[in-house]
Amino acid sequence: MVANESINTAYEFAGCHLVASYLGCDKLLLSDNVNLIAAMNVAITKCGATLLAQNCHVFENGGITAVMLLSESHASIHTYPEHGACFVDIFTCGSTCSPEIFDATLRAYLRPANVASQKILRDQVICFAPSEQANNDQVLSVSAGQSLSNVSTMLA
Helix, strand or coil: CCCCHHHHHHEEEEEEEEEEEEEEECHHHHHCCCHHHHHHHHHEEEECCCCCEEEEEEECCCEEEEEECCCEEEEEEEEEEHCCCEEEEEECCCCCCCCHHHHHHHHHHHHHCEEEEEEEEEEEEEECCCCCCCCEEEHHHHHECHHHHHHHHHHH
């Protein structure tokens, strides 16, 4: 069997994960679950993501944990109003959404004095190749810049 024939399917396995800590936020905004959820929904829409479901829990001290299930993955916020701070994250699969717009929209609403953020890019091509044994597929992960001809050579 030729190596190229052994590759069933190649998938783009890419996404962007943005994590941020907002410090010096308006403490009242951090404990207002109704408007915070509304701001997150606006941020999700503006960044091009699709909201599937959401769940929110309000703690006794007014802190909020909200998780948004997106068609593209997820977004969440964990607020600490007593410290004027929160943790924010959004992960989107593919390249059609903009986590930066999500972040900018939440920053405009919460008005943090300081922000620490990190963006993690995940860009892989995943190739599934049938193995000699039934029900035991080999999975090969390579960087997006690597050509599929190189992958075929690796599988040979």
